[in-house]
Amino acid sequence: MTLDVERLECRLGGTPVLEGIAGLTARAGEITALIGPNGAGKSTLLKAIAGIERATGSLRLNDHDLMALPFEKRAEHLYYMPQELSSRAVLSVFDVVLLARRTRIREPLEQALEQVRDTLVALELEPLAERELGRLSGGQRQRVAIAQAAIREPALLMLDEPTSALDLHHQLQVLDWLARFAHERQAIVVVALHDLSLAARFAQRMWMLANGRVAASGTPGEVLTHARLREVYAIDAHIEWPADEPPRVTPLTAIRPLGR
Numbered sequence: 001m002t003l004d005v006e007r008l009e010c011r012l013g014g015t016p017v018l019e020g021i022a023g024l025t026a027r028a029g030e031i032t033a034l035i036g037p038n039g040a041g042k043s044t045l046l047k048a049i050a051g052i053e054r055a056t057g058s059l060r061l062n063d064h065d066l067m068a069l070p071f072e073k074r075a076e077h078l079y080y081m082p083q084e085l086s087s088r089a090v091l092s093v094f095d096v097v098l099l100a101r102r103t104r105i106r107e108p109l110e111q112a113l114e115q116v117r118d119t120l121v122a123l124e125l126e127p128l129a130e131r132e133l134g135r136l137s138g139g140q141r142q143r144v145a146i147a148q149a150a151i152r153e154p155a156l157l158m159l160d161e162p163t164s165a166l167d168l169h170h171q172l173q174v175l176d177w178l179a180r181f182a183h184e185r186q187a188i189v190v191v192a193l194h195d196l197s198l199a200a201r202f203a204q205r206m207w208m209l210a211n212g213r214v215a216a217s218g219t220p221g222e223v224l225t226h227a228r229l230r231e232v233y234a235i236d237a238h239i240e241w242p243a244d245e246p247p248r249v250t251p252l253t254a255i256r257p258l259g260r
């Protein structure tokens, strides 16, 4: 089970935003980290895969040609969690997660309720189960959105900066849970992240974008090099290579304007 992206192009408001995106593969059971500076095209790429932005090229998810599927049909196979989350619902945390699960219309209610309870426990959201969505903090809202996304159990789960509002505990806890989710459900999980050490720790594969193009893809060790961090992020960084562990990146200095 893989997602394969080839020759992807996307224009927004007449401007080319993604150009010649090719050679990107994400595998079932793994986390793929989508990295790159502000404006590199990460959200646009995820939205193009989801069918929210129009694009040309080739997108294959397992045996499906996603480009041939209209938005609603793609949605049967994938889910995209955006960066900006709405918090206006007056429903409780439990109810919004249950509603997300009820897209499976043939599932008995008792089974759905059990799945919701398990997911809330796993994401440490149980104490908030009866709280209205509009009365949550930013990080709590983000964790509920992750629960709403994952409980659909899509073949392809795409999360746009899911840890941007989370404290250190919940950054680790959520990514650890997503790694187990990917493995147990054999889901393809693609996560846009800014923290390179966190990305390297939990992702088996990385897609690095810069200026709407692929700057690199491969394992964290292959992608995260001094030269590439200078070129793509315009930073000097200290990269540690602990034995048998993924690289750790400490950003040191911004060396020039980034341009975007």
Ligand SMILES: Nc1ncnc2c1ncn2[C@@H]1O[C@H](COP(=O)(O)OP(=O)(O)OP(=O)(O)O)[C@@H](O)[C@H]1O
Pocket: 012, 013, 015, 017, 036, 037, 038, 039, 040, 041, 042, 043, 044, 045, 260
């Ligand atoms: N509607 C639009 N019309 C024209 N250009 C757009 C539009 N939306 C986004 N862009 C541009 O497309 C580029 C890619 O934006 P995108 O949101 O995909 O970047 P990103 O890598 O997700 O950035 P960030 O890390 O800041 O979230 C940016 O230069 C942005 O200004």
